[in-house]
Amino acid sequence: MSDSYEYLVRAKALADDRRAAEAREAVDWALAHAEGDDVDVLVLAGVILLILGDAHAALSVALRAAQAEPDGWEPQVLIADASRFLERIPDAVAAGRRAVALAPDEPEAQIALWRALAEFRTIRGVPKQIRAELAATARRAEELGVDPDQFTKPSLWLKLIPFAVAFGLIRLASGWALAAVLVIGALLGAALWLLQAHRSGATASGRVQSMRALSRTEIAHDPAKSRTAVINITACLPLLPFVATAFPCAAASDGDPWSTWSVTFAVGGAVVVLLLAARAVRWWYGEEFLRRELVPSRPAALHLGAVALLLGGTLALSLAGTTSTDWWLALVIGHFLWLFTGLGLSVGLLARDQRRRGALPRG
CATH class of the missing domain: 1.25.40.10 (Tetratricopeptide repeat domain)
Incomplete structure (x- = not known):
């Protein structure tokens, strides 16, 4: 032995x-x-x-x-x-x-x-x-x-309880109250994660390193996992223009446009978030994955193109001083359409990859 x-x-x-x-x-x-x-x-x-x-x-x-x-x-x-x-x-x-x-x-x-x-x-x-x-x-x-x-099946209702609680809070809370609920929830989630790390006998940094090592190992030995990582990362991109520029577009479509400086700040903030996300991906998955797998991929090209159009279109209309509510309304519709279309596309690609790996039935 x-x-x-x-x-x-x-x-x-x-x-x-x-x-x-x-x-x-x-x-x-x-x-x-x-x-x-x-x-x-x-x-x-x-x-x-x-x-x-x-x-x-x-x-x-x-x-x-x-x-x-x-x-x-x-x-x-x-x-x-x-x-x-x-x-x-x-x-x-x-x-x-x-x-x-x-x-x-x-x-x-x-x-x-x-x-x-x-x-x-x-x-x-x-x-x-x-x-x-x-x-x-x-x-x-x-x-x-x-x-x-x-052979006792897990209760699906127990898994639905957190979603029901979250839905109830969203219905009851608004504005700063909802923001406070989200912040408290994030802090509680972080505390729970640290507690789980402690109970496993690992440090918080050690557990992060373990998770990162697993991610890198999977994409290095399994091309399907690499494709899945690309889809998961790009699935978040439709949220970026929606959060950054959908609101100023909606305000302008109601005849109350934001100032050019405010719109520029929102667009610039979105670009900064995108660059920080790229650095986070490189730290998590490695330079090789970012340069050879993510950036040249079709999902990344499609999503980044849509982000550029929505952010650039919003900034261009603001710089031009456009007062026509029709143009702004078209951008609002574009933000909503891409939000649901982009997310739906990612879900479809994930389902297709799962079927290719034989995890999902074809019938």
Whole structure:
């Protein structure tokens, strides 16, 4: 038995005793001294990281294990479980299916697939193909001796509670009150994230580094993940002109235009946000991804072109001193149209990529 495995056995005992910091230290030592192809060590380390609540680190380790043993079913189970914890349900389903295909007689593989399928949702609900596969997976797992009590579906209503609360606050609050609610919510979310990092035995900066390392690993080894990252990043771009220049356009269409300096400030602020976002993407994913994957991509060209037209059109009308409400109304409509069209385009591209990876049914 290797020293790394012995350390992980100790880490498991520490994690069970809720001594997260010591358990995490043992896991990190084991991973640092493990051989690259020691899949048993990697899988056990990933399981302990899941117990500690650090699904990002667990998924990173699972990907290492899958790369070391492409035909191993245990790394695929770990990928499925970690992806499910991270709400990456299509990825969890795809990994669960790979695990079952590699080891159809392993109960753990069937359970991993069932749990991923049970979390699967689309805009139209649970697809029929998924429901049929869910039932078939449960039957097969029971045939292999799995306790039927494990097959309890998660409550969808519990997941809808935060959205219901948010909707109620938006309906009741307005102006500064709504802004205060959003700020308080952001602070509470940050505090919860820090608490989760502490409970996992990691520092806040260490957890950020773990998340960034996982993102870079995924796009480096999976072109589909790289495409997904491009789509996710560009999906935010329709919000930029809407937030920056839709309001001055709406005011001008009502006959109460903003001053040229105010419009220039709004457009300049949007450009600064765009540049800062580019720097953040480069820091998170790396210079290579920004230069070779994101900037030349069709989604980026389309979205950036629309942003330039809306921001530039607003600034041009303001500089020209246009008083015709028709022109301003046309820009307002353009902002709304692109907001929904751009977001819808991103959703469609993501769905197409998921179907290509086999995570979504085609029917």
